[in-house]
Amino acid sequence: AQSVTQPDIHITVSEGASLELRCNYSYGATPYLFWYVQSPGQGLQLLLKYFSGDTLVQGIKGFEAEFKRSQSSFNLRKPSVHWSDAAEYFCAVGPYNNAGNMLTFGGGTRLMVKP
């Protein structure tokens, strides 16, 4: 069965500091990996995705993520956090093909940004 673990429920960083959010997955085939962000009361916005190719992927809002197959990880990073980055972040895994298949999400990491 596929699963996603986000070990950190809450993370607090100072504005301007670097950020790394951890994601570990379990998946029986080649995974298609995603990071989504959710602001309070809002839906999910896709930050970035990875299926193949360069293991370091760039996303929107200055985020990047690195796929490490040997560690089953897909950690999200940002060099300098802005106050507007405060939100909940979700890692997800799924098959490449969509038909009949769903995404499996982690429990999320709530990011708080100190001024």
Added chain:
Amino acid sequence: ETGVTQSPTHLIKTRGQQVTLRCSSQSGHNTVSWYQQALGQGPQFIFQYYREEENGRGNFPPRFSGLQFPNYSSELNVNALELDDSALYLCASSSPDGPNEQFFGPGTRLTVL
């Protein structure tokens, strides 16, 4: 290009009642998936609809049912509401012809009293 829309935004029901939530898919997308997101948790897959038929289902009881219409919009129906059904219900649309990229709507917040 119109994104995924959902209605209503918020809903309050009492235990035992029935509820219908609605979703309009993004232009060009003919697949709709529904997710339940309880407070403080990640979204959980309920089911997916493609060509007006259920095309995959998560671990939810039969009182969760759905429909998809010829214009690809979709409904989620929940019968015999329970307190634990209180959650944010998210709809996502996608195209079955390409990679599994799902675009989410803003969600419907359901409160069961």
